[in-house]
Amino acid sequence: MEGLMAFWSETGVANFSGGQLLMMAVGCLLLFLAIVKGFEPLLLLPIGFGAILANIPNAGFTDEGGLLYFAYHVGIETGVFPLLIFMGVGALTDFGALIANPKTLLLGAAAQFGIFATLLGAIALNAVPGFAFTMQDAAAIAIIGGADGPTAIFLASKLAPELLGAIAVAAYSYMALVPLIQPPIMRLLTTKAERAIKMEQLREVSKKEKIIFPLMVLGMTILFLPAATPLVGMFCLGNLMRESGVVDRLSKTAQNELINIVTIFLGLAVGSKLSADQFLRIETLGILILGAVAFSIGTATGVLMAKLMCKLSGGKVNPLIGAAGVSAVPMAARVVNKVGLESNDQNFLLMHAMGPNVAGVLGSAVAAGVLLAVLG
Amino acid sequence: MxxxxxxxxxxxxxxxxxxxxxxxxxxxxxxxxxxxxxxxPAPVAMPTPAPTAPSTSAQATLDPKLVSAITSAIHQYRAK
The missing domain is CATH 1.20.5 (Single alpha-helices involved in coiled-coils or other helix-helix interfaces)
Structure with missing residues (x-):
């Protein structure tokens, strides 16, 4: 009988707390979004499952010595996982569209306004009782507006580790929601005639230009913004492996096997931060709201900048491509293409939107570097 | 405040x-x-039209029937 009692006291049923059950429900919601709705399944599935594992009573996944503890400790606390993902993203990125039309870098820069405006918003939220974000917290939340998962996780792990779970979930959820969030803003800020503008075909880009590009980006980061070199450096390494054409094996590994392996553990480790005591707080609600605001402002400023470029160039730039300035590669570019086709079914903007899209990745990495340099 | x-x-x-x-x-x-x-700039502008022009003309001169005959001959030869 005593043995039975000891067994009972070890079961999940006897040890559940309300918060843990609620967080398991959140984990199941993420699984539902990933499997049924197809929202960023590559990340939301492991994150959702990690959230369930992290909230099992007596399992000890997140205690010192547990699997999730080590995954977090080794991969995220050190910043290694997001950087490895960034290398893979670099190997997956073709900068051809950007090099052919370098002015689109300005769109990627303008869309980063969402990040900095949200920094202000997060601090302003401190006026509401119950919120007490430090400047570091605010910066980590604001980077959600960069719409770049690895950058957000990297910065959050450096500046506000206790908010990491909520920030990562918000960042990836909003990236999945790009097709819902962006089009209304894009339609609101442009006229039908502007949306129908056709853009000139992009010029050919030589292999030499593509090889020099990552080296040039790295060189400039070294000179002006060393704080961003972890992100930009790994990104450029991946891109150089791709464009040099001499290390196909390494490039393929970075694009496929490595990024997949890291994604599994990154997702699990982020999920492990979704424990009841860290997630079920009023701050989480604030982060979710601020994330949506950051995203919307970034989209809006990108479109407005593109409108300006359209006016200055005499109507050669379709303002829609500005919306792709909030990285979220390649989803944002696809959304631009789709909205463009609605106004003119012969107008394919995908390649033109890829320029600002990859510029947005660089822009958010630079913004993260600035925040890290100032607040880190 | x-x-x-x-x-x-x-x-x-x-x-x-x-x-x-x-x-x-x-x-x-x-x-x-x-x-x-x-x-x-040169490697962008110059060689791109140059190699495409001969390759298209080469494809145009090759009769598809001839190509299929050659491939089938190769297959038969390799099968032996």
Whole structure:
């Protein structure tokens, strides 16, 4: 009988707390979004499952010595996982569209306004009782507006580790929601005639230009913004492996096997931060709201900048491509293409939107570097 | 309350500086891309039309029936 009692006291049923059950429900919601709705399944599935594992009573996944503890400790606390993902993203990125039309870098820069405006918003939220974000917290939340998962996780792990779970979930959820969030803003800020503008075909880009590009980006980061070199450096390494054409094996590994392996553990480790005591707080609600605001402002400023470029160039730039300035590669570019086709079914903007899209990745990495340099 | 307004002005400062730096950095990159494009223009403009022209003409002269005959001959030879 005593043995039975000891067994009972070890079961999940006897040890559940309300918060843990609620967080398991959140984990199941993420699984539902990933499997049924197809929202960023590559990340939301492991994150959702990690959230369930992290909230099992007596399992000890997140205690010192547990699997999730080590995954977090080794991969995220050190910043290694997001950087490895960034290398893979670099190997997956073709900068051809950007090099052919370098002015689109300005769109990627303008869309980063969402990040900095949200920094202000997060601090302003401190006026509401119950919120007490430090400047570091605010910066980590604001980077959600960069719409770049690895950058957000990297910065959050450096500046506000206790908010990491909520920030990562918000960042990836909003990236999945790009097709819902962006089009209304894009339609609101442009006229039908502007949306129908056709853009000139992009010029050919030589292999030499593509090889020099990552080296040039790295060189400039070294000179002006060393704080961003972890992100930009790994990104450029991946891109150089791709464009040099001499290390196909390494490039393929970075694009496929490595990024997949890291994604599994990154997702699990982020999920492990979704424990009841860290997630079920009023701050989480604030982060979710601020994330949506950051995203919307970034989209809006990108479109407005593109409108300006359209006016200055005499109507050669379709303002829609500005919306792709909030990285979220390649989803944002696809959304631009789709909205463009609605106004003119012969107008394919995908390649033109890829320029600002990859510029947005660089822009958010630079913004993260600035925040890290100032607040880190 | 004073601390919030102080924080807000700090955040405003970071915002202005941050946007400025992002714009400056990416503008420098535009200049850099422009320079690189000027330094290596020839391999872009010249060889692209050159190899495409002969290859299309070569394809045009090859009769598809001839091609299929050659491939089937190769297959038969390899099968032996």
């Amino acid at each position: 004073t601390s919030i307004s102080e924080q807000l002005s700090d955040a405003l400062g970071i915002m202005i500086m941050g946007m400025g730096l992002v714009f400056i950095f990416l503008s420098l990159l535009i200049v850099g891309i422009g320079i690189v494009a000027k330094l290596f």
